[in-house]
Amino acid sequence: MKSRNQLVISLIISMFFIGMSSAVAQKSIKLVYNLSVGDTYEFVSTIDQDITFEAMGTTTTMEQVMNIQMTSDVKKIVGDKIYKDFTFDKVNMNQKIFGMEINYDSEDSSTFNSGMGAQIAAEMNKIIGKSSEIVMNHKGEIIDLNISGISDNHDLTNNLTSGSTYAVYPDGNIKVGESWENDIKPMKNSEMKVHVKYTLLKKSKKTATIGVEGLLTGNEVQGEEINLNGTTVGEMIIDRASGMLISSTIDLEMDMEMDKGGVKIPATIMTSSVTNATKIK
Numbered sequence: 699m700k701s702r703n704q705l706v707i708s709l710i711i712s713m714f715f716i717g718m719s720s721a722v723a724q725k726s727i728k729l730v731y732n733l734s735v736g737d738t739y740e741f742v743s744t745i746d747q748d749i750t751f752e753a754m755g756t757t758t759t760m761e762q763v764m765n766i767q768m769t770s771d772v773k774k775i776v777g778d779k780i781y782k783d784f785t786f787d788k789v790n791m792n793q794k795i796f797g798m799e800i801n802y803d804s805e806d807s808s809t810f811n812s813g814m815g816a817q818i819a820a821e822m823n824k825i826i827g828k829s830s831e832i833v834m835n836h837k838g839e840i841i842d843l844n845i846s847g848i849s850d851n852h853d854l855t856n857n858l859t860s861g862s863t864y865a866v867y868p869d870g871n872i873k874v875g876e877s878w879e880n881d882i883k884p885m886k887n888s889e890m891k892v893h894v895k896y897t898l899l900k901k902s903k904k905t906a907t908i909g910v911e912g913l914l915t916g917n918e919v920q921g922e923e924i925n926l927n928g929t930t931v932g933e934m935i936i937d938r939a940s941g942m943l944i945s946s947t948i949d950l951e952m953d954m955e956m957d958k959g960g961v962k963i964p965a966t967i968m969t970s971s972v973t974n975a976t977k978i979k
Contacts, residue, residue, distance in 0.1 A: 726871035727901060730836045731941035733780055737772040738979035739942060740787075741863055744972050751965035760795040769978075770832075778836055783829045789822055838866040838941070839880075863943055863973055865896060865908055865934055872898050882912075891915060892930065899933070905944065906936045914952060928952025928967070943975040 743766045750759040767787045774781045790803040800815045804826045810819040833842040868878040877897040897909040912930035932948035950969040955962055 726873045727898075727906065727938065728871045729865075729867040729906060729936065729938070729941055731780060731834070731838055731867075732836075733772050733775070733940060733942070735772050735774055736979065737940075737977065739770045739975050740978050741768045741770065741943075741973055741975045742766070743768075743863075743974075745969060746971075747967065747969045749965060749967050751963055758795065760793065762791065762793045764789065764791045773831075779841060780834050780836065782832045782834070784832060785827065785829045786825045788826065791818065791822075793818075834864070836941075837869070838864045840864075840882075863946070863975070865910070865936065865943075866894070867941065868896075874898050874900055894930075901938070904938060906938050908934045908936060910934060910946075910948065914950070926952055926954035928954075940977075942977070943973065945975070946973045947971075948973075 743764075745762075745764045745766070747762045747764075748759055749762070750757060752758075766789050769785045769787055771783045771785075772780060773783055788804045790805075791801070793800040793802075800818065801809050802815055802818045802822055803809045804822060809815055810823065831842075831844040832840060834840050866880040866882065872878065875898065877895055879893065879895050882892045882894055892912045892914045894910060894912040897911075899907045899909045901907070910930065910932045914926065914928040914930060916926045928951055930948055930950045932946060934946040935944040936942070937944050948971050950967065950971075952967040952969075953964070954967070955964045
């Protein structure tokens, strides 16, 4: 009898804790960017990309791996506007196409004058150590993006607003399993946009894991006519206290068609990007 009573008590206690766990799991949370002037974060991204295109009956694939280190500093906060400077600290890239291999490393001047690498270096070196300004609100919506300090190199600035470094949060509280949607326009001077569906996958006291599903569309980029359609999927781990990214893994598949002098050039892009962020000040 005693052992049976102990079993019943154990079951009751177990059910009690299971009930508590369920209640905690269903408790809603609010995600916002809670930052202070002077907060400094370092972002390290690895972007692995294959671009396959057809031209004059020939199919060619360009393989490219880029490693980018950026620093963000909160310069001022006015009402709901957060003003941040982003600085590209260093970039290295390996590119393979037509049987050639091109390397660029912003910390290795020997890569600045190697054939095709010299053209890449000429553009990349313009942005190293230069800053751009992003103005965002506490939900993560980009209000303004000023990249005049780093010329017109959109390949890297695109990474700032592509959804791999910032999530856009909903207005109210959310529970695990709930979703919300938002439109992101990665590049100011284009008709390209990403419609993103976010889902709160899980949470702990310190972090939240967000699933990301996106649909990318566009018909003009930097004045060039281009038809593109793509999908993106991944996860972001967020620090609940600050709202800032801890890490993200995002995969992109995109088909596009460019018009060059009346010649249609179809291309397929496969991209995987991994970003890790650390508060350094």
